[in-house]
Amino acid sequence: xGHCAASSRALRRDKRxxxxxxxxxxxxxxxxxxxxxxxxAFGDLNRLxxxxxxxxxxxxxAFQVYGPNLRARFMRLLAGGFVKKKTVTKFLIGFHVFTLDxxxxxxxxxxxxxxxxxxxxxxxxxxxxxxGDKAKLRKGFEITTAAGETEFIGPKTLNVPNAAFRRLxxxxxxxxxxxxxxxxxxxxxxxxxxxxxLFYEDPRTGIDWHSRLLDMMNKTLDREPGDPDYxxxxxxxxxFTNVSRETRRTGDLSDLSLEMRTAVITKRTP
Amino acid sequence: MSRENKIERAWNWYFYTGYSGxxxxxxxxxxxxxxxxxxxxxxxxxxxxSSSGAHTHYIEPIWYFEYLGISTHIPWLNIPIFILMMVATxxxxxxxxxxxxxxxxxxxxxxxxGVRDSFAGDVHHRYIVPVTLLFLFFFSKCHQRxxxxxxxxxxxxxxxxxxxxxxxxxxxxxVLYYFWAVVAKLRITGWEWFDTAGQIQAKLIERSLRSGxxxxxxxxxxxxxxxxxxxxxxxxxxxxxxxxFKLFSPLVLIIRRNWATVLFLLGAASFHVANxxxxxxxxxxxxxxxxxxxxxxxxxxxxxxxYGVKNPASALT
Numbered sequence: 230x231g232h233c234a235a236s237s238r239a240l241r242r243d244k245r246x247x248x249x250x251x252x253x254x255x256x257x258x259x260x261x262x263x264x265x266x267x268x269x270a271f272g273d274l275n276r277l278x279x280x281x282x283x284x285x286x287x288x289x290x291a292f293q294v295y296g297p298n299l300r301a302r303f304m305r306l307l308a309g310g311f312v313k314k315k316t317v318t319k320f321l322i323g324f325h326v327f328t329l330d331x332x333x334x335x336x337x338x339x340x341x342x343x344x345x346x347x348x349x350x351x352x353x354x355x356x357x358x359x360x361g362d363k364a365k366l367r368k369g370f371e372i373t374t375a376a377g378e379t380e381f382i383g384p385k386t387l388n389v390p391n392a393a394f395r396r397l398x399x400x401x402x403x404x405x406x407x408x409x410x411x412x413x414x415x416x417x418x419x420x421x422x423x424x425x426x427l428f429y430e431d432p433r434t435g436i437d438w439h440s441r442l443l444d445m446m447n448k449t450l451d452r453e454p455g456d457p458d459y460x461x462x463x464x465x466x467x468x469f470t471n472v473s474r475e476t477r478r479t480g481d482l483s484d485l486s487l488e489m490r491t492a493v494i495t496k497r498t499p
Numbered sequence: 500m501s502r503e504n505k506i507e508r509a510w511n512w513y514f515y516t517g518y519s520g521x522x523x524x525x526x527x528x529x530x531x532x533x534x535x536x537x538x539x540x541x542x543x544x545x546x547x548x549s550s551s552g553a554h555t556h557y558i559e560p561i562w563y564f565e566y567l568g569i570s571t572h573i574p575w576l577n578i579p580i581f582i583l584m585m586v587a588t589x590x591x592x593x594x595x596x597x598x599x600x601x602x603x604x605x606x607x608x609x610x611x612x613g614v615r616d617s618f619a620g621d622v623h624h625r626y627i628v629p630v631t632l633l634f635l636f637f638f639s640k641c642h643q644r645x646x647x648x649x650x651x652x653x654x655x656x657x658x659x660x661x662x663x664x665x666x667x668x669x670x671x672x673x674v675l676y677y678f679w680a681v682v683a684k685l686r687i688t689g690w691e692w693f694d695t696a697g698q699i700q701a702k703l704i705e706r707s708l709r710s711g712x713x714x715x716x717x718x719x720x721x722x723x724x725x726x727x728x729x730x731x732x733x734x735x736x737x738x739x740x741x742x743x744f745k746l747f748s749p750l751v752l753i754i755r756r757n758w759a760t761v762l763f764l765l766g767a768a769s770f771h772v773a774n775x776x777x778x779x780x781x782x783x784x785x786x787x788x789x790x791x792x793x794x795x796x797x798x799x800x801x802x803x804x805x806y807g808v809k810n811p812a813s814a815l816t
Contacts (some may be wrong), residue, residue: 249629314515317664320638321514324668331780332679338562339622340609340630343676348683353691357702361719366566388552388574389675390544395709400619401558402629407620416687441558448556448571468711472704480731482704 238326334421344412353474357397360468360487366395370402370494371464372446376457391466397445401438402465402492410436439494463494507616511660514667517755518794524594525795525802526666527636533787534604534629538584540626540784542577545615550575559620561613572614574644594646601637605630607769625781628676628788632669632740636814639665645799671790672747677767681745693738695731703728706778725775741770751792760792 311317331342369383384394396407410432418423443460446452452459470485545706555572564570584607590600608626615757616622643654684692692698707725708716718725728734744766752765768786775783802808 272552273688290512311661314660317514317660318510321664321668325671328672337622339612339624340634343624343627345680345683346624346678347698347702348687348692350688350692350701352698352701353696356704357703358701358708361709362815363710385549388548388555388572389618390615392544393621396619396621397558407559407622409620411621426653436559445556445558449553470708471613475695477700477704477728478727478731481727482725494649 256296262310334424334462335413335417337409344409346408349408349411349415352472355474355493356477357471358472360470362468366391366398367469369394370398370446372460373462373464374457375455375459375461380456382450382460387446397442398465399467401442401465402463402482402494403490404438404492405437406432406438440496442494443496461495465492465494466490502780513752514661514664515660518663518666519659519661520640520644521796521799522794523639523662524643525664525799526790527594527597527641529795529798530594530629530632530636530787530789531588532785533790534588535592537784537787538581538588540781542581542611542615543714545577545611546581547575548572548574548681550578554595555618557617560617561622563609564613564617569598569613572618577611577614583607583759591636594642596626597642597648598637599645601633605633622695623781625785628785630671632788632791634770635665635668641665666791669788670731671752673788673791674752674763677745677748678791681742684742693735693742695735697735697738699738700728700731700734700739702778703734703768709779720764721777721779727777737773740766744770764789 260296268372277349311320328342331338332344332486335340335344337344368381369384369386370381371379372382373379384391389397400406414422414431416426443463446463447454448459450458467490469489469490470487472485473483476482552574554574557570557572560570584604587600587603587607591604608630613622613625639653640657642648643657650660684698688698703724707721707728710718713719739790742762746764751759764786767789771780771782771785774780783808
């Protein structure tokens with residue numbers, strides 16, 4: 230067997246600029262036993278690719294081999310839907326296994342899966358509720374620029390819906406993420422937790438909302454670092470009320486005390 | 500009878516019986532009509548944004564926006580996409596180019612929902628069930644009955660199993676949506692969720708105080724929700740009823756009786772309407788998905804009789 234030039238690249242181009250598919254060693258003359266490394270589904274492609282530098286476009290070949298079949302299947306679906314009961318049974322099993330798995334692992338990725346909303350409840354002893362102030366929301370964040378000027382930036386300037394701005398102003402500014410992050414992570418079973426940690430940082434603690442808010446405002450308004458109008462600080466103030474469990478149990482909500490809270494939003498220094 | 504046969508029979512009874520081609524076609528048309536109204540309730544805030552306004556940088560793009568590298572809102576694109584979505588919904592409803600319409604509809608929903616949810620990162624679930632229904636319709640023969648696509652064509656008759664599986668799967672998905680919700684509440688928070696000082700009362704207080712107090716100390720909007728929060732036993736009863744409804748909802752899949760379906764639908768519809776009135780949860784048009792629980796073949800027949808449509812497969816022609 231001839232000498233094989235080892236290459237681990239998945240795609241490479243020959244002298245004529247033709248893309249070649251190669252997942253194993255690429256040989257000058259004959260095909261090596263590299264096909265054993267390739268999944269069966271790609272067997273044909275591998276054979277084509279490892280038999281030297283073939284003067285054909287592998288992608289075209291792949292389409293000739295697989296494309297019409299896939300296209301025909303898709304067109305059949307478009308034209309008719311499933312025609313065999315066995316196929317439907319397999320589809321239904323797959324569909325329900327997928328749905329149940331997602332519920333078990335609590336994966337919240339529209340449109341594939343969902344995690345039930347409003348399951349969490351954190352107000353058992355003290356319920357902290359924000360008290361709306363539309364005028365304040367319309368006015369928006371009080372921002373300070375690099376030049377030291379102050380101005381207000383509201384939903385109109387940022388061109389975001391009022392409901393989204395309310396969340397930015399009363400939740401993200403106060404370090405509170407969207408409920409989705411709690412839904413996905415709170416009281417997860419250990420297996421799901423381990424799987425989740427393989428792919429993502431815990432969004433409940435891993436996101437610096439203040440930096441994101443400042444970035445969002447600066448990028449939206451095309452303000453670059455170094456510009457005098459670059460936003461370096463934003464302030465949000467809002468009224469909240471605390472309602473204890475005892476008060477809620479009695480049902481007497483006539484005497485709620487209000488508390489003003491302020492969030493000073495600056496970038497975290499690395 | 501062997502165990503395998505029993506399972507097979509139960510499976511066949513559950514997924515492959517009960518509906519005809521007319522049921523499937525008419526259901527497609529009615530779900531399409533419901534979707535038309537539903538879309539209007541879902542995106543008014545996004546459509547009201549200034550087309551020439553700032554291109555907002557998303558604070559947390561929805562996962563597929565992140566994969567596609569979409570990090571900025573393009574405000575002028577919302578209205579054309581919405582119009583395209585409405586046109587695709589009409590085509591889906593009347594059964595013209597049904598399958599391609601489903602694909603277009605799906606892309607438009609993903610885009611507009613992505614825009615809405617990426618501004619602040621809150622992901623809403625209002626399209627989970629409708630999109631799953633579209634997915635099931637895509638793999639079914641819904642375009643071969645009661646559809647413009649069927650005009651002048653002689654499709655073979657749709658067998659009972661072919662018409663039943665998408666409808667039964669849709670029903671299962673809808674019911675499990677409620678069932679998993681109560682399981683999650685019980686598992687994560689426990690019975691305290693339904694208690695007198697539980698989540699329902701907390702949400703009533705939160706949502707009614709969203710608009711704040713007036714100068715005289717009165718709650719500005721949804722004062723009735725705030726008043727209701729003070730009646731702890733009524734709130735508790737409501738919570739208990741919600742728990743019972745959700746826990747027992749899977750029974751409607753097994754008891755194939757009209758009274759069970761009507762009871763379930765009354766429970767679900769009151770739940771959604773109350774959620775909207777008391778808590779401003781924008782699910783009030785959602786009960787249109789409950790068409791799936793009725794055999795809509797009668798609707799197709801009535802339509803054909805009224806408009807003198809001769810080809811049993813076609814409609815609106």
